[in-house]
Amino acid sequence: MSRITAGVLACDNENTIRRCLESVSWADERLVILDDRSTDATAEISRTIGARVLVNRFENFAQQRNYGFDHTGTEWLFYIDSDEEATTALGEEIRGVVHTPGYTGWWVPRRNLIWGRETRHGGWYPDYQLRLYRVDSARYDPEHPVHEVVQLEGQSGYLREPLIHHNYTTMQQFRAKQQQYVELEAGIRLRAGVRPRPWTIVSQPLREFWRYYVRLQGYRDGLHGLRLCALVAYYYGYAVTARLTQMIKEQRSNTR
Incomplete structure (x- = not known):
């Protein structure tokens, strides 16, 4: 057994x-x-x-x-x-x-x-x-x-x-969890040597939104799906890239 x-x-x-x-x-x-x-x-x-x-x-x-x-x-x-x-x-x-x-x-x-x-x-x-x-x-x-x-x-x-x-029972919980993800993911990319290009901060959120809302059909969940896909694109695309860029600047400042 x-x-x-x-x-x-x-x-x-x-x-x-x-x-x-x-x-x-x-x-x-x-x-x-x-x-x-x-x-x-x-x-x-x-x-x-x-x-x-x-x-x-x-x-x-x-x-x-x-x-x-x-x-x-x-x-x-x-x-x-x-x-x-x-x-x-x-x-x-x-x-x-x-x-x-x-x-x-x-x-x-x-x-x-x-x-x-x-x-x-x-x-x-x-x-x-x-x-x-x-x-x-x-x-x-x-x-x-x-x-x-x-x-x-x-x-x-x-x-x-x-x-x-x-x-994610509340919006506050969602934001807190995504911010935790942003910090961890940006740290992983920093240690892996990822260096975002200047246009990534614009192109990456657009790619993420297209992926979740269009390709994975998030639009089928109506306004709920639109809001969710937009937030995911913001955190997974814009916020991670912005935090990684900030970490790179801090790293360079500390090595001077």
Whole structure:
């Protein structure tokens, strides 16, 4: 009988951790990897539900997830984020597929609820995530600390039942998360030696908007899709380029 751990990375998630952990009650073990900077009641709530809580110093998301692999005592690990929930149907599907011979990983579709509205276009659905893996066959690539990349040995398959992602419940939360992304992504590009050309700050946001709104059909979500695609283009295109340019200037000033 293959056993499964449901793992959650958490930091100050007291408002969402209960819903998340209760949605994976079908797992043989629930493990919360808590950022050492967390100050709210996330740990206490998790323990009352029956989860094992481990505190680890945060370096990046890939490192946190690999820490979970190192402290999992089951054959399979299913990672779920604190703002996600697994339906009963997804749990049943997961418990079934882990017995499929030859597979070491499974991709899970995600339904994204953004500002309370399900968003099905602009690249937001099916939004497959590689979240279920044999512990002895997977590892997160430390060279991709922001948008984590799983290094999987073996064959992967695709599940039918989706995760529900309560993604960006407020505009304030959206802006804060995107600003965090901008800082991390600009730092990665700086260390990689990327040097934007003068026109990039204009051309890149236009390319991003075309990609999400036109090519990925974000327009099909109406005004909601227009606003979302415009904001994504601003942060992914303009803000990252502007922050990278600023970092380059600061680096040059410090070396003089």
